[in-house]
Amino acid sequence: MPVDQIGDVYVAGRWRTSGSERRTAVVDPTTEDPLAEVVSADAADVDAAVRAADAVARDWGATPVVERCRLVVRLAEEIERRASGLTETITRENGTPVAESAHAPTTAAAHLRHCAEVGPSLFAEDVRPNPMAPGDTLVQRRPLGVAGLITPWNYPLSLIVVKLGPALVAGCPVVIKPAAETPLAARMLMDAVEAAGLPAGVVNLVTGDGATGQALVEHPLVRTISFTGSTAVGRSIGEACGRALRPVVLELGGKSPALVLDDADPEVIARSILKVSMRNTGQTCKACTRLIVPNTRRGEIVDLVADVVSSAPLGDPFDPSTFFGPLVSARQRDRVLGYLESGHAEGAKAVVGGGTPAGRDRGFFVEPTVFDDVTPSMRIAREEIFGPVLSVLGYDGLDEGVALANDTPYGLAATIFSRDEGRAAAVAVRIEAGTIGINHYGSNAAAPFAGHRDSGLGVEFGLEGIEEYLALTSVHRLPRG
Structure with missing residues (x-):
């Protein structure tokens, strides 16, 4: 027509x-x-x-x-x-x-x-x-x-x-x-x-x-x-x-990190993680889709994020309460499903989602997914997925956490979670990205938005x-x- x-x-x-x-x-x-x-x-x-x-x-x-x-x-x-x-x-x-x-x-x-x-x-x-x-x-x-x-x-x-x-x-x-x-x-x-x-x-x-x-x-x-x-x-x-x-x-593109410091406030993470990592059903170039957490708090943070993601409504995008809508096309849906299959095959654990939503025979929907047990070499940790998929990686010391955050050919965005904004700002200096948020992620029309590297x-x-x-x-x- x-x-x-x-x-x-x-x-x-x-x-x-x-x-x-x-x-x-x-x-x-x-x-x-x-x-x-x-x-x-x-x-x-x-x-x-x-x-x-x-x-x-x-x-x-x-x-x-x-x-x-x-x-x-x-x-x-x-x-x-x-x-x-x-x-x-x-x-x-x-x-x-x-x-x-x-x-x-x-x-x-x-x-x-x-x-x-x-x-x-x-x-x-x-x-x-x-x-x-x-x-x-x-x-x-x-x-x-x-x-x-x-x-x-x-x-x-x-x-x-x-x-x-x-x-x-x-x-x-x-x-x-x-x-x-x-x-x-x-x-x-x-x-x-x-x-x-x-x-x-x-x-x-x-x-x-x-x-x-x-x-x-x-x-x-x-x-x-x-x-x-x-x-x-x-x-x-x-x-x-x-x-x-x-x-x-x-x-x-980007494969941006959300780096959680060991003093991060769980309430702040819960309040921000959807916008930081899965805005627009994950179809956002600056989405921080690698959640890098201290192993000492890994279980706590994975459970927290799983609760937040699983509680966010998926469905009719014209319903004002809906957070997750469909992906833009059948091709994009199939691409994201391919990454979910790759995550399963490489040994990641889907603590939320991992496939297609039950009971939806029409529409290009994919389950919002949180993968734990992700290693840096997995495709879901390295490649831009452009869908509602969050990969959790653990670290033992801050130097290792920063190294994981920078372990990508991209350099678009990052988020740092910490109760101490001064400490977070000091860590931000070490992150190779064009735009970095502290305890949230957003952009500012008055400030430059520029990607580094790829x-x-x-x-x-x-x-x-x-x-x-x-x-x-x-x-x-x-x-x-």
């Missing part, structure tokens, strides 16, 4: 019909019923979108930053006006529990407002005296040009907006390519873009699969790429951008995230007179 009668791709301020014969079915992960059929845009569609963005790049970049920011705030307002529809769409296409998806429009609007608030400071006059000769230098920050934004399915609105806001404030027109599994919220976002009064061509949308994304990455008029997704795909995009000498931001390149959030869309130019001047 077609998604609607509007059109296939959003280019130069209007919906257009695509010439592509390829279509992708969008499936409700709770019922397995088809929701829509969306075009997989071809190279001609991508070319039209990029050229539309490039045609307005000079004018948008020359628009005063205060005006760009005013329009970004207008976009925030239009997103808020569509909050209920966006919430329903996210839950319908992704299976995100409504208790989670209901926050997405508000959070997206807040992020846009923050970008608009802080962005102008980057364009303030920056004059630097020359310490070695007469004269000074005017340092300018100029928009890079057309930005390609490629986003995943797990947060269909939020992960677009964290790229879109900085790009627009910086003065870069964009072409958005959302995940093939979850294009509907992105299509709704275009309605908000139009209502906000953003000039035609500043925001464009093409839907599709990896071939669509590849066409965007390789287009010669695209000046920068921002990608969130798997490390494997990120490597490929990084290689292509490297050949083109094109800036790229890669926010990739978790990516570049920065999102904060002034640093806006700077990723800017190029520096130094204009050297002789003394006047």
Whole structure:
């Protein structure tokens, strides 16, 4: 079934019909019923979108930053006006529990407002005296040009907006390519873009699969790429951008640790562990899915976490009490089930879950699972699962615990549990990760979010995230007179 009668791709301020014969079915992960059929845009569609963005790049970049920011705030307002529809769409296409998806429009609007608030400071006059000769230098920050934004399915609105806001404030027109599994919220976002009064061509949308994304990455008029997704795909995009000498931001995977110190408060762990490790049914790149605990308290903490996870409701994502919904697709469900089988085969003990929920014949559901007796060499301890699976590893001394936390090629996130925040902060210095929480995990739109090692390149959030869309130019001047 077609998604609607509007059109296939959003280019130069209007919906257009695509010439592509390829279509992708969008499936409700709770019922397995088809929701829509969306075009997989071809190279001609991508070319039209990029050229539309490039045609307005000079004018948008020359628009005063205060005006760009005013329009970004207008976009925030239009997103808020569509909050209920966006919430329903996210839950319908992704299976995100409504208790989670209901926050997405508000959070997206807040992020846009923050970008608009802080962005102008980057364009303030920056004059630097020359310490070695007469004269000074005017340092300018100029928009890079057309930005390609490629986003995943797990947060269909939020992960677009964290790229879109900085790009627009910086003065870069964009072409958005959302995940093939979850294009509907992105299509709704275009309605908000139009209502906000953003000039035609500043925001464009093409839907599709990896071939669509590849066409965007390789287009010669695209000046920068921002990608969130798997490390494997990120490597490929990084290689292509490297050949083109094109800036790229890669926010990739993780296998993040939650390190429990020997003085940790069990009530704090109980209160935080679901959000820290299994938010959005475990489909979160920064989820801390390796719970590293002192062996002296292992039994206590395993029992505690098992109680919390087993008590969290699984079911209809439209029920506000539901914490665990379905996974996004049959492919993702089967992938996670494969990791559960691997855990069993390698000798891990499922103290909670370990398979598929009883009595659910429809929907891409997997039991929330806590594995004990996990060793560092097991696949469930080393590879990103992207599902509701938590692996418990034990340590005997703090040095061993820190070593286990760092025993991963990734470096995205971490959490440290301790009653002593000063001690936890001292341990945080030893953890190789881009973002670390103490006794909880969250992110801050004003602070940089950056993965280390196999978790990516570049920065999102904060002034640093806006700077990723800017190029520096130094204009050297002789003394006047």
